[in-house]
Amino acid sequence: MRNTKIAPSILAADFANLQRDIEMVNASQADWFHIDIMDGVFVPNISFGMPVLDAIRKHAQKTIDVHLMIVDPDRYIKVFKDLGANVLTVHYEACTHLHRTLQAIKAEGMRAGVALNPHTSVSLLEDVIQDIDLVCIMSVNPGFGGQSFIENTYDKVKKLKQLIIEKGASTIIEIDGGVTSGNAKQLVDAGADVLVAGSFVFNAQDQLGTIADLKKLTCS
């Protein structure tokens, strides 16, 4: 029996009712909170910053998975640790010294993640995979919620899973972007361990039921 993690993306929450949405995730079968930090430089959008994450952290009762879509992420590793991040993911494309960045994240007691843009090959992680706790495969171009899933993602997940097995690594695979009940099972069958779902969850009439359905579909 699989134990796929479902991580609602707070980017898609209703910010006028943020506390209500956080309580919904707390009460749901979701496993993680996925928090998207965007700087307007690495991606063409600005999400929110430290004060909002601090407010989320005060109410969130599950693992906090922070995805940094920012340039120069090394500058903020300690800050995000202090803001309650359990998993801290940086972009491959934003790191000149990725190995060093991963060690710095782990030295702060967080799990270290690496996100790959759709054009970035999983083979580029060959020499560093054993140092990565989580790889986040972007299944949309980062910057906005509500985009369509890129079909090539299934092949990337399979290739990455193969690399992880070959290298004897314990890395888990997360998928971020356009996740729905229509692709969730196929993603897990390809090798995904964590599914980030934003608009599919927060635009649903029955949000708790939608999360429960995703969990049921992917854990059988």
Ligand SMILES: O=C(CO)[C@H](O)[C@H](O)COP(=O)(O)O
């Ligand atoms: O951050 C994103 C892109 O940068 C993601 O798309 C977001 O985390 C999930 O939203 P959705 O499920 O609506 O695609």
